[in-house]
Amino acid sequence: MPRVGVGRPRRRPDAVIADKAYSSRAIRRTLRRRGIRAVIPERADQKANRMRRGRAGGRPPAFDRDLYKARNVVERCFNRLKQFRAIATRFDKLAARYRAGLHLAALILWLREPGQDHLSDRS
Numbered sequence: 094m095p096r097v098g099v100g101r102p103r104r105r106p107d108a109v110i111a112d113k114a115y116s117s118r119a120i121r122r123t124l125r126r127r128g129i130r131a132v133i134p135e136r137a138d139q140k141a142n143r144m145r146r147g148r149a150g151g152r153p154p155a156f157d158r159d160l161y162k163a164r165n166v167v168e169r170c171f172n173r174l175k176q177f178r179a180i181a182t183r184f185d186k187l188a189a190r191y192r193a194g195l196h197l198a199a200l201i202l203w204l205r206e207p208g209q210d211h212l213s214d215r216s
Contacts, residue, residue, distance in 0.1 A: 108132050108157075110164045121154060132160050174198050 108130040111120075116136045124131045135143075135154055143150035175181040177198045185191040 105129060108160060110161060112164075116154075130155075130157075132157050132164075134161065173202055177201075 105127065106129055109124055110132045113134050113136045116133045116139060121131050121133070131154065133154070134156055140153070143153065174195065177194070179185070179194050180191075180198050183191060185194060
């Protein structure tokens with residue numbers, strides 16, 4: 094959500110969406126302290142341990158299934174960008190050149206997109 098009024102631009106996200114590898118008490122605690130919602134599925138071993146402890150295991154962490162589905166779109170975008178060897182291996186030493194390469198790769202992917210007629214908009 095953008096900042097309303099004057100001041101520095103907002104730098105803290107509303108939520109962090111991550112896969113099960115990031116499911117830990119320490120990560121969840123750090124995010125909670127900073128006021129950031131964690132959208133991380135619980136690992137099976139953590140769930141089993143919590144269930145084994147019964148009531149002492151506490152309640153399961155909150156998980157927004159619909160918001161987590163948006164993560165798939167980002168992952169697929171990264172996978173498509175990494176088809177370009179220069180992007181995947183980071184040939185460029187300068188950040189500006191690497192960023193330019195990302196822009197070019199994104200443009201090529203956009204122009205290749207099936208079912209889209211990007212060039213017909215020119216009337």
